[in-house]
Amino acid sequence: MPPSMVFPLPGASVDLAQSDHQQVRIVNMNRRLSGDYQCEVSADAPLFHTDIRSAPLTVVDPPFRAPQITVSHRSYSRGDIIKANCSTDEAYPAPNITWILDEHKIAETVSWRPSELDWRERSAFSQLEVAVLELERYKMGVTYTSSSLNKVYHDHYVYDRDRDKEEKEVLRYTLVPPPSGQFALSCVATIFDIYTRNSEPVLIREDAPHPASVTGEDSSGRVHHASVTLTVAYACLLFNAL
DSSP: OOSOOOOOBTTBEEOGGGOOSSOOOEESOOGGGOEEEEEEEEOOTTTOOEEEEEEEEOOOBOOSSOOEEEESOSEEOTTOEEEEEEEOOOBBSOOEEEEEETTEEEEEEOOOOOOTTOOOOBOOEEEEEEEEOOOOTTOTTOOOOHHHHHHHHHHTEEEESSSOTTSOOEEEEEEOOOTTSEEEEEEEEEETTTEEEEOOOEEEEEOOOOOOOTTSBOTTSOBOHHHHHHHHHHHHHHHHHO
């Protein structure tokens, strides 16, 4: 007696009304209470057999705002490289950042985990370069299925850890130009399985094709030499008739 006893622990309070012989409810926790938690069961005298189980616990301080995303430009031509940055506010621990392209996960930056005695909040930052492949421009009849898109996403993702050590680590991804000529890019900040927040998506469109010149190529790549010849011949006939 009493059947329950609480020992003081700075930074935490035990809610006895919600605690019993199977669970303990701790409230008002701060991140300094992260660590290994143990449950000890012991028998009575004379043997006092004891068994202990432990499990890690991390107290999370999530970021205040959603992740912020910026891109170098919101329109592209085939062969361009689009640079994008994603950043988060300070949190404990620092969030991981996942890049999303048209609802597909394409790359991830895993944040550094602090040591047991490091309680500082840290922000997270990730850089991504999207290289748009130079394919046949505006060729009709080319289609991409969802299965081929998934294959492209996974096969063309490159994580370049060793390049430019002095700079932030840069994730690189090669994109097959989508048939629609546009794609949405966003990033997601996550901390374990208890915090997830998306940035606002950024819509990136392909530059509109310019009208072909008289002797240039049209949108299908065909040259207009034949139409020029017909025009000149028709003009000569009109001149002779006059």
